[in-house]
Amino acid sequence: MNELMKRVFELKEEIISLRRQIHENPELSFEERETTEIITSYLKSHGIEVLRPTPTGAVGLIEGKRGKTIALRADIDALPVKEETGLPYSSRREGIMHACGHDAHTAMLLVAARILQENREKLHGTVKLLFQPAEEKAAGALQLIKAGALEDPRPDAIMGIHVWPYSDAGSIGYTKGPAMASSDFFSVKIKGRGGHGAYPHNTIDPVNALVHTVSSLNSIVGRTVNPLDSVVLSVTTIHAGTAGNIIPEEATFGGTIRTLNEDTRKKIERLFKSIVTKVPESFGAKSEIDYKNTTKVVYNSPEFVDFVASVMDKAGIFKKREELPPTLGSEDFSFYLEKVPFGAFLRLGVRNEAIGAVHGLHSPKFTIDEEALPYGTALHVAVAYEFLKGE
Ligand SMILES: [Zn+2]
Ligand SMILES: [Zn+2]
Structure with a gap:
């Protein structure tokens, strides 16, 4: 586990540069063609099997020994928002912006996939990577599910992470039970x-x-x-x-x-x-x-949240964490939890007043403290590794 966590921080710059590449080239819901290309070519370049059940988005498979399956999800679409951050890697597409942090979700999961693939012989089971289109239309999760993304193999557990501009960078926020509306x-x-x-x-x-x-x-x-x-x-x-x-x-x-x-x-x-x-x-x-x-209640399994907490204890790098109250925002992650109840949707703090990362989700000024990104990658890696660790 320590080696894995070390590897995450070695690859920090790669997470950041992937995130910036995706940030510069945002695409609207169901139009994520170039983003899908970035995802599939990265996964393939690391020897990860890629399935394309839907026109945009992708499913990756990392197969270890026979065993259970855990799904990790990142949404990949951007919003019809005109970026006003002034960052050097701002959107190159007029009127489209990654104002909900899905660029970060995608980059964090890509590098997590690379690390899990590097360690696949230690995994007793399969990691299923769900790169989901059209979360902002609350439609991409259902599209993936209908296309069979939760079959063959069927996940025993599922986790998703959303960046959270209301909590300090690097902190992991969790809610047991109903988490989103x-x-x-x-x-x-x-x-x-x-x-x-x-x-x-x-x-x-x-x-x-x-x-x-x-x-x-x-x-x-x-x-x-x-x-x-x-x-x-x-x-x-x-x-x-x-x-x-x-x-x-x-x-x-x-x-x-x-x-x-x-x-x-x-x-x-x-x-x-x-x-x-x-x-x-x-x-x-x-x-x-x-x-x-549209979306259902995002219901986080209390047992799964307890499992994540124990993984964080063991990993030793997650110093900041907080139990958060539910929010009345919504997420189509709820459709996965309906099918795979042992799972949770967690929040990664990305707020840092010193660099102006204080604006809310969907704001044209929304930006994140990239120092938080390795913690998201680390959480994906640690949770999947511990879930599939055969004794
Ligand atoms: Zn959003
Ligand atoms: Zn979002």
């Missing part, structure tokens, strides 16, 4: 009957129906959910009307719902649909609801 998105069209603004009695006003509907929705969280259960219901868009003297035909609104509990999620969906149907109806209007379930 389910996310649902809705858009609603309320149909009335338009007419002159001065003669509302001859119309069915969809704006009035919308106002009452939205304010009723706001009482779902406050009045029907246990106050100790975290939930967000945000109406984030409203559109209606064209002129001050015209009552429009229809009004629309949309938004998102986040929960940390699948039962609560189902209950809120039911209440939402009931209110959005009945309130407009009481004014004579009709509604059309488009309600989409």
Whole structure:
């Protein structure tokens, strides 16, 4: 284990340069062709078998002796954000940026793969490397799963890491149980009957129906959910009307719902649909609801988190670690955990005020302290090594 950790730090510059190369060439969800090329050529150059079950993204296999399988995941896509960091290796693609750190995730896992491959004869089992496209669209994990990435061999455990700009560089953050929220998105069209603004009695006003509907929705969280259960219901868009003297035909609104509990999620969906149907109806209007379930709750297995903690103790290099509260952000890593419950999604601190690495995820100024990167690589290596270590 000590040799492995030493090797990680020997390869620190390689992690950084891979990260910068990917950072300079960001690609949007499902368009990660060059990124996929960087990944596959790096893996192949180190003798790692590469599968391509999806048009972008890749799956690597490191086979040791017969045994269990652990999957390690990195997401690879960038965002439609115009970079404003001023860094010398800033994005070369106008309006596209690795503002969520997926460049770092990819680089950390690539070098971890190299080190695990170098030590494969000590592994009793298989490491499956999931380089996943389109996390930002909450669609890439499902695409990989549908393409069979979790079959043959089927992972017994899974881990993912996200850089975390709210914690000190190099610290490992973990949450037991629910760690990130389910996310649902809705858009609603309320149909009335338009007419002159001065003669509302001859119309069915969809704006009035919308106002009452939205304010009723706001009482779902406050009045029907246990106050100790975290939930967000945000109406984030409203559109209606064209002129001050015209009552429009229809009004629309949309938004998102986040929960940390699948039962609560189902209950809120039911209440939402009931209110959005009945309130407009009481004014004579009709509604059309488009309600989409996207990611599920990211549920970290407490046993797996305990296993990771014991690995960190043994590795001896993880000086900073913290138990973090759940967040209502969402992640399509939840779909892997649904299939492979023994696993966790962890957070790697990348914050450093001294170098201005203080901006949040998805900010055009988002940047990381690269000194943190070897700790992410080390965590991948140490967890996979200990999981597959035959006694
Ligand atoms: Zn993101
Ligand atoms: Zn992300």
